[in-house]
Amino acid sequence: MSTPGRGLHGQVLDTLGPEITAGEYPPGSVLRTDELAQRFDVSRSVMREAVRVLESMHLVESRRRVGVTVRPRSEWNVYDPQVIRWRLAGADRPHQLRSLTVLRSAVEPVAAGLAARNATAEQCKELTECALGMVAHSRGHQLEGYLFHDIAFHRVILNASGNEMFARLGDVVAEVLTGRTQHDVMFEDPDPAAVTLHVKLAEAVRERDAARAEELTREIAVGALQELDILAP
Amino acid sequence: MSTPGRGLHGQVLDTLGPEITAGEYPPGSVLRTDELAQRFDVSRSVMREAVRVLESMHLVESRRRVGVTVRPRSEWNVYDPQVIRWRLAGADRPHQLRSLTVLRSAVEPVAAGLAARNATAEQCKELTECALGMVAHSRGHQLEGYLFHDIAFHRVILNASGNEMFARLGDVVAEVLTGRTQHDVMFEDPDPAAVTLHVKLAEAVRERDAARAEELTREIAVGALQELDILAP
DNA sequence: GGGAACAAAAAGTCAGACTTATTTGTCACA
DNA sequence: TGTGACAAATAAGTCTGACTTTTTGTTCCC
DSSP: OOOTTOSHHHHHHHHHHHHHHTTSSOTTOEEOHHHHHHHHTOOHHHHHHHHHHHHHTTSEEEETTTEEEEOOGGGSOTTOHHHHHHHHTSTTHHHHHHHHHHHHHHHHHHHHHHHHHHOOHHHHHHHHHHHHHHHHTSSSSOHHHHHHHHHHHHHHHHHHTOOHHHHTTHHHHHHHHHHHHHTSSOSSSOOHHHHHHHHHHHHHHHTTOHHHHHHHHHHHHHHHHHHTTOOOO | OOOTTOSHHHHHHHHHHHHHHTTSSOTTOEEOHHHHHHHHTOOHHHHHHHHHHHHHTTSEEEETTTEEEEOOGGGSOTTOHHHHHHHHHSTTHHHHHHHHHHHHHHHHHHHHHHHHHHOOHHHHHHHHHHHHHHHHTSSSSOHHHHHHHHHHHHHHHHHHTOOHHHHTTHHHHHHHHHHHHHTSSOSSSOOHHHHHHHHHHHHHHHTTOHHHHHHHHHHHHHHHHHHTTOOOO
């Protein structure tokens, strides 16, 4: 997934990024470029490039005569897919999954409503195929196949919304769904009710029923929130 | 605003970033590090750091023997505050404002509902103060003062939601509100109805009425969408 | 025509010297 | 005692040049 080992600086980031996002260096900690370069056995130029990337993610701040200081979590670019991946791979994975699921619950219903208005015929077809795929893999421990179609389904919805901000959350949703299947919940087959809701949603989009599409997605979201014990009483 | 001129590579980005996000180099265009370094009159090391940052934003991809190729817009990290700022400063500013306003309309109602549950006493107080500030500056062309309190208001809501993903949209909302005041709409005093809604929203949060807070925010969002002629029939 | 060897191109890497901003400490002076 | 200016130390920032590596495109031979 993504782009592994695109150069030495990338390899450095693969270990330094997760360390920082895991909170291994508390906010305010100071790193020295030279020391880091030694530790990773790379030249200063390579290390500097890595630091620049971390800086652009607002994970650290580099200042003369001071060093590279770790920023407080509240300033991190938490929408950066790379940061999301690092955090999902670390200790606060549960916390991250919750945050993202709440975000999904806000965004996806609106996106579905827009999709019902804007989806092309091609997208409607894809949506139906995805839903059928989910049905086909909903029984008998075919979790990988189910996941695949689930991700594709939500990606089509987000893309069909016609809003680029929504569309770019496709990767985030994919990470959340993958994470959910791989680790936390879902030991057994997916909830049949959820499968039905997806089928109905595909239908609603096909029939241009925006209000119904939005409402159905809200129900799907409630299910996802409940799975993580995020109550909305 | 933000952090201007943090080193030579930053200055390069200040002009190269906007150029790319403005679509000046169409997707697939190839840039050469050496040429860029010459053009900006900086060393290759500095230029490389700049390219690394653009790469981490998924604006470009750097490959050996090929050069630095511009990626299609659909792959850009459009949630990166820097990218947002660049795009807002460029030609597709209207398009960007629409996308972001739709995003707001999805996120803020849910955030407000959560804020009604999770806001601290301190946050409730701040919210009320902001609302009062908006009222106080709502007449007589005090747009700057109104804007200031409007931004603060929405920032408090997003922070009080307790969800870090929502909280980090504070900057985005600030950019949108600022952009709206500075350029496009709002020649005259703000809509009195909007001001009233904000006051009521502060009240709803104070009274822990999540459903009402959510609904009021939805009404505010509808107003924002209408201002940009984004109809939701 | 297809495949292997070769050449060219551009990014990637490294090492070292030098510059500059910022902090911190010191010392003199009020 | 406090305050200001000045000096030293420090770590990032910058530049240069040489070298390596990967990828692409070409050419040549079968």
